[in-house]
Amino acid sequence: MxxxxxxxxxxxxxxxxxxIGLEVHVELNTKTKMFCGCRxxxxxxxxxxxxxxxxxxxxxxxxxxxxxxxxxxxxxLAIGCxxxxxxxxxxxxxxxxxxxxxxxxSQFDEPIAFEGGVEVExxxxxxxxxxxxxxxxxxxxxxxxxVGGNTGRIQGAEFSLVDYNRAGVPLIEIVTKxxxxxxxxxxxxxxxxxxxxxxxxxxxxxxEARMERxxxxxxxxVSLRLHGAExxxxxxxxxxxNSLRSIERAVRYEIxxxxxxxxxxxxxxxxxxxxxxxxxxxxxGRPKSDADDYRYFPEPDLVPVAPSKELxxxxxxxxxxxxxxxxxxLQEAWGFxxxxxxxxxxAGLMDPIEETVAAGASPQAARKWWSGEIARxxxxxxxxxxxxxxxxxxxxxLAALVEAGKINDRIGREVLAAVMNGEGNPGxxxxxxxxxxxxxxxxxxxxxxxxxxxxxxVLEKIREGKVQAAGAVIGAVMQAMKGQADAGRVRELIxxxxxx
Ligand SMILES: [Zn+2]
Numbered sequence: 001m002x003x004x005x006x007x008x009x010x011x012x013x014x015x016x017x018x019x020i021g022l023e024v025h026v027e028l029n030t031k032t033k034m035f036c037g038c039r040x041x042x043x044x045x046x047x048x049x050x051x052x053x054x055x056x057x058x059x060x061x062x063x064x065x066x067x068x069x070x071x072x073x074x075x076x077l078a079i080g081c082x083x084x085x086x087x088x089x090x091x092x093x094x095x096x097x098x099x100x101x102x103x104x105x106s107q108f109d110e111p112i113a114f115e116g117g118v119e120v121e122x123x124x125x126x127x128x129x130x131x132x133x134x135x136x137x138x139x140x141x142x143x144x145x146x147v148g149g150n151t152g153r154i155q156g157a158e159f160s161l162v163d164y165n166r167a168g169v170p171l172i173e174i175v176t177k178x179x180x181x182x183x184x185x186x187x188x189x190x191x192x193x194x195x196x197x198x199x200x201x202x203x204x205x206x207x208e209a210r211m212e213r214x215x216x217x218x219x220x221x222v223s224l225r226l227h228g229a230e231x232x233x234x235x236x237x238x239x240x241x242n243s244l245r246s247i248e249r250a251v252r253y254e255i256x257x258x259x260x261x262x263x264x265x266x267x268x269x270x271x272x273x274x275x276x277x278x279x280x281x282x283x284x285g286r287p288k289s290d291a292d293d294y295r296y297f298p299e300p301d302l303v304p305v306a307p308s309k310e311l312x313x314x315x316x317x318x319x320x321x322x323x324x325x326x327x328x329x330l331q332e333a334w335g336f337x338x339x340x341x342x343x344x345x346x347a348g349l350m351d352p353i354e355e356t357v358a359a360g361a362s363p364q365a366a367r368k369w370w371s372g373e374i375a376r377x378x379x380x381x382x383x384x385x386x387x388x389x390x391x392x393x394x395x396x397x398l399a400a401l402v403e404a405g406k407i408n409d410r411i412g413r414e415v416l417a418a419v420m421n422g423e424g425n426p427g428x429x430x431x432x433x434x435x436x437x438x439x440x441x442x443x444x445x446x447x448x449x450x451x452x453x454x455x456x457x458v459l460e461k462i463r464e465g466k467v468q469a470a471g472a473v474i475g476a477v478m479q480a481m482k483g484q485a486d487a488g489r490v491r492e493l494i495x496x497x498x499x500x
Contacts, residue, residue: 003281004257004260004281005257005260006253006256006257006259006260007256007259007260007263008256009184009252009255009256010184011259012224012255012256012259012260013183013184013255015226015227015259015263016224016225016226016227016233016255016258016259016262017180017183017224017225017226017227017229018182018183018186018222018223018224018255019178019179019180019222019223019224019225019232019233019235020178020179020182020186020189020190020220020221020222020223020251021175021176021177021178021179021220021221021235022130022175022176022179022190022193022194022218022219022220022221023173023174023175023176023218023219023221023237024173024174024193024194024197024216024217024218024219025171025172025173025174025216025217025218025219026075026171026172026173026174026197026201026206026207026209026215026216027140027169027170027171027207027208027214027215027216028040028067028068028071028072028169028170028171028172028206028207029205029206029207029208029215030065030067030068030071030170031067032065033049033054033065033139033168033169033170034062034064034065034068034105034137034138034139034168034169034170034171035053035054035062035063035064035065035105035139035168035302036051036053036054036062036063036168037051038050038051038053038054038165038168040169040170041165042208042213044165046161046163046165047163047164047165048165049165050164050165050167053168054100054139054164054167054168055100055101055164055167056100056101056102061301062105062299062301062302063302064089064302064303064305065170068137068170069112069137069305069307070311070315071170071172071204071206071207072112072113072135072136072137072172073112073113073307073311073312073315074204074206074315074318074319075113075135075172075174075200075201075204075206076112076113076114076116076135077113077312077315077316077319078200078203078204078319078322079113079116079117079118079132079135079174079197079200080116080117080118080132081113081114081115081116081132081134081135082113082114082115082116083112083113083307083312084110084111084112084113084114084305085306085307085309086110086304086305086306087107087110087111087112087304087305087306088107088110088298088299088302088304088305089105089106089107089137089298089299089302089305090105090106090107090108090109090110090296090297090298090299091103091104091105091106091295091296091297091298091299092104092105092106092108092138092294092296093294093295093296094294096141097142097144097160097162098141098142098143098144098162098164098167099141099142099167100142100164100167104138104139104141105138105139105299105302106136106137106138106139107136107137107138108296109296111134111135111136111137112135112136112137112305112307113134113135113136114132114133114134114135115132115133115134116131116132116135117129117130117131117132118130118132118193118196119324120189120192120193120196121192121342121345122182122185122188122189122192123188123192123342123346124185124188125338125342126185128179128181128182128185128189130176130177130179130189130193131176131177131179132174132175132176132177133175133176133177134174134175135172135173135174135175136172136173136175137170137171137172137305138171138172138173139167139168139169139170139171140166140167140168140169140170140171141166141167142162142163142164142165142166142167143162143163143165143166144160144161144162145160145161145162145163146159146160147159147160147161153274174197176193178232186222186251186255187247187248187249187251187252187255188248190218190220190247190248190251191244191245191247191248192346194216194218194244194247195244195348196323197216198211198216199323199326199350200322200323201216202351203320203321203323203326204319204320210386211242211243211244211384212242212243212384212386212387214240214242216242217240217241217242218240218241218242218247219237219238219239219240219241219272220237220238220241220247220250220251220254221235221236221237221238222235222236222238222251222254222255222258223235223236223258223268224255224258224259224262224268233258233262233268234267234268234269234270235268235270236254236258236268236269236270236271236272236273236282237271237272237273237288238250238251238254238272238273238274238275238282239272239273239274239275239285240275241275243277243384244348244384245382246275246277249280250275250282253280253281253282254273254282257282269284269287270287270288270289271284271285271286271287271288272285272286272288273285327341327345327350330350330354333363334353334357334363334364334367335363335364336363336367340367343371344367344370344371347370347371347375347385348384348385348386349367349370349371349375349385351386352366352370352374352385352386352392352395353366353367353370355392355393356369356370356392356393356395356396356399357396358392359392359393359395359396359397360396360399360400361395361396361399361400362399362403365399365402365403366395366396366399369395369398369399369412369416370385370395373413373416373417374388374390374395374416374420377417377420388420389419389420389421389422390416390419390420394419394425394426395416397425397426397427398412398415398416398419398426401415401426401427401430405437405439405486406430406436406437406439407430407435407436407437407484408437408483408484408485408486408487410483411430411435411437411483411484414435415429415430415435418433435484436484437481437484437485437486438481438484438485439486439489441489441493444477444481444485444489444490444493445493445497447477447480447481447485448473448477448490448493448494448497449497450480451473451476451477451480452473452494452497454476455472455473455476458470458472458473458494459497459498462494462495462498463498463499467495470491470494470495473490473494474487474490474491474494477490478490
């Protein structure tokens, strides 16, 4: 397939207005599935968590998971939605091998939550209001694995395997209204919104919220129209993008791709698209019209969900602080400047820093390590910091070693690299490799005198007030000690010597 031509991003934005719409699927962390008692667990042996209900065997009768309904209500309330006093499930009929029932139990015209809104801040500091159309309950499908091709997709595969463990896992789908006015920041806004939803469901403790495991997935709708045009352009829907970085890239790519087509007199096909992480491109999926007929009809085997006012108010009272309040509280507690804190949020480091501070590190030390060495490594590997082999407790231990003067910053970086390399905890690595700095003044003094013997004029210069002359001796001592000395202490000792 020929590579799509793209319009320069700035040019595209000069010519077109960008409209985005986001659908986020959140997998709930309930113990059991949405309509049966099977375990809801990631990574179990395929097809072991299945029963007649989630396999859609004739005569099997579903029962709604109460905890899942409560989680759905909590999410709805947390994103400012009204909760429907009475809502039915519906059957969305279609055939696909990962859907053993031949229909997905979902909600259609009666979602449990509707008409909400959230405020989301992008890296520039600009805040956008995003209107939420609805949040509804549904079940996940099974997982297909296509074997034999080289893309992992069905095209070119020799055979496909299906695992129904995921069939029937509770999902909440949150749908925004069209989002206008973000302009060049539309890609960042899409990612910031998904980050916000992830923070919400994590704080609510209703989902593991791990994007790399697909607990939170995003479908990104993008359309363009000429500035001033009233009618919305034709949109594409890039499916199942599962990292924040990819969401941003996918939206940006679609803007550039669509702009090129439209500017050259072409038309956009309304379709789903696949995101290719490796190439940074999207490709056509299946055509999708607004009139796709899934023959929705009310699910006759399930009673309507009718949460009482008391239950809704009880759940409302149980909500944790919202992400904006939490951010404000943490920034104050940590004493970070606006810029420092914004960088922390945008790098996804709020949680790890909070955990590291809880494990005993100072906020600035936690920030230094997470946004320095660790973020750099994550960037180099194209990963999220949560996927790296380092925990908050290890960072706190490292910070304590530096704080106590047992190691210096430079050795700290070396120790951290070893931690991420799976070599153990910081304390163990320092002992095993003998990295502790020399804090014995006698040993330092001996090294200083040795260095001074080679640079006899240094002491005289210091006595004349040229204190910077000490630099050369400090360098020589650090080299002799293989970096395992406290440079500050070495400097003090040299100046003391000059005063003698
Ligand atoms: Zn089951």
